[in-house]
Amino acid sequence: MSRYSRHIVLSEVGPQGQALLSSAKVLVIGAGGLGCPVLQYLAAAGIGTLGIIDFDVVELSNLQRQILFGTSSIGMNKALAAKNRLEDLNPTIQMNAYPEKLTAKNVLTLFDRYDIIVDGSDNFATRYLVNDASIITDKPVVFGAIYKFEGQVSVFNYLNGPSYRCLFPTPPKEGSVANCSEVGVLGVLPGIIGSMQANEVIKMILGFEHVLTGKLLCYNSKTADITTIKVKKSEKEFEKVHALKDQLIDQYPESICEINVEDISAEDALNKENVQFIDVREQDEYPQIDIPPNLQIPLDILEQNLNRLPPEKEYIIFCQSGVRSKLAVQLLKELDIQHCYSLRGGALAIVEHLKIKT
Amino acid sequence: MNLNIKYFGLLAEISGCTEEKLEFNKTSVSELMETLFEKHPSLREKDFQIAQNHEITSKEMPVTENEIALLPPFSGG
Numbered sequence: 001m002s003r004y005s006r007h008i009v010l011s012e013v014g015p016q017g018q019a020l021l022s023s024a025k026v027l028v029i030g031a032g033g034l035g036c037p038v039l040q041y042l043a044a045a046g047i048g049t050l051g052i053i054d055f056d057v058v059e060l061s062n063l064q065r066q067i068l069f070g071t072s073s074i075g076m077n078k079a080l081a082a083k084n085r086l087e088d089l090n091p092t093i094q095m096n097a098y099p100e101k102l103t104a105k106n107v108l109t110l111f112d113r114y115d116i117i118v119d120g121s122d123n124f125a126t127r128y129l130v131n132d133a134s135i136i137t138d139k140p141v142v143f144g145a146i147y148k149f150e151g152q153v154s155v156f157n158y159l160n161g162p163s164y165r166c167l168f169p170t171p172p173k174e175g176s177v178a179n180c181s182e183v184g185v186l187g188v189l190p191g192i193i194g195s196m197q198a199n200e201v202i203k204m205i206l207g208f209e210h211v212l213t214g215k216l217l218c219y220n221s222k223t224a225d226i227t228t229i230k231v232k233k234s235e236k237e238f239e240k241v242h243a244l245k246d247q248l249i250d251q252y253p254e255s256i257c258e259i260n261v262e263d264i265s266a267e268d269a270l271n272k273e274n275v276q277f278i279d280v281r282e283q284d285e286y287p288q289i290d291i292p293p294n295l296q297i298p299l300d301i302l303e304q305n306l307n308r309l310p311p312e313k314e315y316i317i318f319c320q321s322g323v324r325s326k327l328a329v330q331l332l333k334e335l336d337i338q339h340c341y342s343l344r345g346g347a348l349a350i351v352e353h354l355k356i357k358t
Numbered sequence: 359m360n361l362n363i364k365y366f367g368l369l370a371e372i373s374g375c376t377e378e379k380l381e382f383n384k385t386s387v388s389e390l391m392e393t394l395f396e397k398h399p400s401l402r403e404k405d406f407q408i409a410q411n412h413e414i415t416s417k418e419m420p421v422t423e424n425e426i427a428l429l430p431p432f433s434g435g
Contacts, residue, residue, distance in 0.1 A: 030435055032435050033434070033435055034435045035435070119435075120435045121435050122433060122434055122435035123433055124431070124433050127433065144435065145431070145432035145433060145434060145435060146432055146434040146435060147367045147368065147430075147432040147433075147434050148367070150366060150367050150432070151432070152432050167407060167414065167431075168405070168407065168431045172405040172431060185434060190434075190435070216429070218366060218429065220366075220376070223376070227364070227412070227427065228412065229409045229412050229413065229414060229427060229429065230409075230412060230413040230414065231414050232413075232414065
């Protein structure tokens with residue numbers, strides 16, 4: 001027990017409190033800016049069962065803030081990379097990595113296996129899915145969200161408290177609120193907000209009185225100002241979710257991974273002649289792929305660059321792992337470019353294939 | 359009455375400040391919003407909640423407190 005001696009000497013924790021932490025089961029949604037510090041502190045604190053779900057891979061531009069990962073993790077799935085690192089930090093706990101997207105199909109079974117859900121996601125669709133599933137499965141959610149230099153923290157659906165929908169009833173219009181990759185974020189900020197989330201998780205498990213429920217904490221890292229805003233429970237918002245329970249799957253679009261477009265393996269793609277490859281990743285994404293003829297047009301400006309793509313040509317679209325390329329193929333087909341395929345597994349699959357060949 | 363309006367996140371970028379003083383002579387929160395939309399037109403298209411004296415309020419409520427906050431949802435993580 002010397003691993004936890006600094007916890008155990010605290011009269012508010014003691015051996016009983018540490019035993020509560022050891023028997024707790026916490027699921028962390030997203031191993032990104034918020035998820036990384038949450039996972040690090042919860043693993044170190046000896047949370048008995050720690051789940052991590054993330055479908056994304058570690059990129060070079062993540063390392064500025066996602067300090068659970070190192071350069072050697074680049075290209076690895078985040079949930080698996082996090083598990084690897086955390087097993088060294090604390091091999092005595094059970095770590096479950098889910099290298100997949102959280103969807104309406106898997107969310108309820110997954111939530112059922114845990115006591116507390118931590119929301120470290122980076123988009124509204126997932127945040128509302130987490131909210132609705134937490135109400136259906138009756139699990140508390142430790143919420144955190146960031147924007148540039150500011151963060152929000154709260155505990156929802158805890159001891160009859162309000163939910164995320166009691167604060168923000170409906171998701172904002174798609175694209176009206178930018179994410180970190182578009183607007184940037186101060187690297188330390190998710191460290192602060194994620195640590196606050198980890199702190200709330202531990203307080204809940206230990207049964208502390210003043211859990212951050214019924215209020216939203218707003219932190220500004222530029223001014224060091226903290227403002228808390230009271231949020232009331234709205235029964236109406238809970239009823240709405242319960243009423244939609246059976247339609248949960250219809251409420252949320254299928255996972256992007258399940259979009260049905262024509263795809264092609266790395267091997268077949270590289271053997272094809274007279275095709276134009278299009279890399280739809282951002283400029284700084286790693287690994288760089290140099291297979292001619294290769295155009296680099298990030299997904300968000302693809303439509304504006306349509307004039308560079310003669311419609312009679314054949315195109316193979318790739319991104320990092322094969323998600324954005326599916327969206328790109330869908331978009332190009334709508335824009336009347338018929339001969340285009342999504343490269344399965346993206347740049348990572350190309351690198352793998354080239355490795356096997358040499 | 360003399361109000362202190364606080365802007366969070368993107369809303370502070372639109373208004374150009376994190377807080378500002380405002381002399382307000384009408385009654386409801388929705389009238390206050392109209393005044394703010396005239397001052398900062400881009401606010402109108404944004405999603406946010408309004409708090410009075412550190413408590414979420416609704417547009418139908420009268421403005422009774424000096425401290426007003428405009429809170430947008432953040433998605434980043």
